[in-house]
Every structure is written in C-alpha cells, then in structure tokens.
Amino acid sequence: MIRNATKNDIEGILEIEKASFKWFDGFSKSVFYQYLNEFRDGFFVVLGKSGSIVGYAILADKKGNGYLLSIAVHPKSRNKGIAASLLKYLESKCRKKGFPKLMLEVREDNKRAIDVYKKQGLVEVAKKKDFYGDRVDALVMEKTVSD
DSSP: OOOEEGGHHHHHHHHHHHOOTOOOSSOOOHHHHHHHSSSOOSSEEEEEEETTEEEEEEEEETTTTTEEEEEOOGGGGGGSHHHHHHHHHHHHHHHHHTSSSEEEEEEOOOHHHHHHHTTTTOOOEEEETTTTTOOOOEEEEEEEOOO
C-alpha cells in the first residue's frame, strides 16, 4: 500500500537509502524530516506498513513540473515492480497537480534505475557533466504525463 510517509518511517527510509546508494553522502535524517514537513499530500510516499517499509519516493515541484528528488527500493524487495508502482503513483500526482512532466536526474552508471525509468516511459533529454562530483554524469530524463 502506497501512503504518505510519517516520522515513524524515517529509520526504515534511512536503511533503504544507505543500502541503495553506495555513494551515500546525501540525505541525512534531518533532511528526510525536512522533506516530511515540506512535501505533504502524497509527495513523500512509502510503500509498506509502518516498521516494514520496502520503498519510498519524493516528488517536488520544480518550475511547474514534477521532479523526482529520490526513489529507492530495499534490495531484498527489488524486481517486484515496487519502483514502477511508486513511479505510477507519482505520475498520477503530477496529473492531479497539473504538472505536464515528470523529470529526474540519474547517475549514468546506475543502469538498473535507468532501465526501470525507460520501462515507465521516461526518455533521456540531456546530460549534466560531473553532476555528482565524482566524475559521473547525470542523465536528465522526463516523461510527459499531462492528459
């Protein structure tokens, strides 16, 4: 069940974040708490029951488009369609909010994520050189979601 994230989910979200991103140096507990306050009403969501989160996603408004800040699925729960479900949910949020596009950046070396995004209809529209500061470029991907 996809639902709004709560304070009780933060430890599970951090566990997923650390297990998912080997280059984890970003989203700290305090950042996730900030996002809880900033992104409400289905823009910071989790999939799972309290204490048993298998995935999360965070959507922001960036210049009138839906912008995927982060999405991750626990390694033990991958290849079960969870990321696809979260993306479809966020696409519906984009439509309801009137965002014409869903956009994101992804590490060029994150082939698994790129494959998931492509299967959901996102296409590469640009590249940002050394976006992550470790000589890895970011692919900018987007999908038109407006009706």
